[in-house]
Amino acid sequence: MAKAWIVDRWLRKDAPASVKRRLNASRDPLKAKIPDQYKSARYGQGSRWSVQWFETDANGKRRKAGRSVETRAEAEQLVTRISADQLTGQYVTVENRNRPYGDVWREWFNAQHHVKDRTGNRYEDDYDRYVKPRWANVRIGSIDAVAINAWVGQLRDGTAVHDFKTKHSKKPRKPKPLSASSIKGIVTVAFGATLGYAAKRRIIPFNPMDGVSLPKDNEPDDPVYLRYEEVEDLAGVCDSRNALIIRMLAYTGLRPNELFSLHIDALDFERRRIRVVRNFTEDRKGHIVEGSPKTWETRTVAMPEFLIDDLRAQCDGRPLEAYVFTSPRGRAVNLANWRNREWKKIVLGSGVEVEGLTIYSLRHTYASLAIAAGCDVKTLQKAMGHKDAAVTLNTYAALFPDRMDDVADALAKARALALSASDGVHMVEYPVR
Helix, strand or coil: CCCEEEEECCECCCCCHHHHHHHHHCCCCCCCCCCHHHECCCCCCCCCEEEEEEEECCCCCEEEEEEEECCHHHHHHHHHHHHHHHHHCCCCCHHHHCCEHHHHHHHHHHCCCCCCHHHHHHHHHHHHHHHHHHHCCCEHHHCCHHHHHHHHHHHHHCCCCCCCCCCCCCCCCCCCCCCHHHHHHHHHHHHHHHHHHHHHCCCCCCCHHHHCCCCCCCCCCCCCCCCHHHHHHHHHCCCHHHHHHHHHHHHHCCCHHHHHCCEHHHEECCCCEEEECCEEEECCCCCEEEECCCCCCCEEEECCHHHHHHHHHHHCCCCCCCECCECCCCCECCHHHHHHHHHHHHHHHHCCCCCCCCCCHHHHHHHHHHHHCCCCHHHHHHHHCCCCHHHHHHHHHHHCCCCHHHHHHHHHHHHHHHHHHHCCCCCCCCCCC
């Protein structure tokens, strides 16, 4: 049976009750008249009370553990808590509570087999920049919501300890206040996911993130949507290759790196379909490589008919395994390079002045134009490669037309038809059993 017990560190076990009462009543143990025969070797030193118990370590070995407290009342409370935790299976060993946070983070990170390399790189960078300098050497069992909330405030103010020389980036940077979205990513994932893992594995008794408050953006970034005319203004100042890139992004909904990783054999001109089976991403070393689409799911999207001739011309006479779009040197298009060398010039030359306009805005533009053309949520989800329809709704809910009046009118019409059909029909009332 699980059990914890209290040890008086100042008195010997054979000390009578009268001696114990005399010591309890004294404010200074050194002035209390306690016979030497009842004093322990630690008399008057440190905390008087200690709670002790047996626990089983990670190797299955049973050993004694203990903790000192100041008062008898604290000791009794601790005995109750430890005994209850042992009996209910909620007990956490001292060995686990004392593990450095950094060791547990590495254990959690090595278990993230489901994430892509690029996502893993972001986790590592956030950890190296902000989490490791503050928490790596802290005992994981000592981390509480108060300390985490204080750290969140430092991240928000730009005063948090940091190290910008990470595995994937060694560029010198100066600390600055972080946005709410950046703080959320760092605190809930790069830092907090480890605490959730530790709580589930009984490395800590509970997750201290439950008491943490994160800042919210006062003005969240809304997606930017372009009109047909603005899309064509962008395409109108380009050469034929870049004009086709602009139109493909705006009228198919492909992610930029999905478009640039397209091979010619992914195009079905007869059926006007594009098979999205690849995506440019990063490996663990930060190199750009071909991988699967963002949500791991391959999909098929439709090509508008007005793009077919230009796409045929782009692919004409080239091998099926070639990329649809290539750099001037005939290599795969690097998105960062295209953004810096092509996109910025296109926006400047087009005269399209829309605040917050990015390459990704063309994907949002596809969603807005598709919804305006009558596309339903499920079809849009499949076209854009979202994991589920909730993602689509959360992102583009405001674009769907308000059909509440249509629904109310349809209900009224259906009700009237149902009631008129029942006129003159004898209704039989059955007894309730």
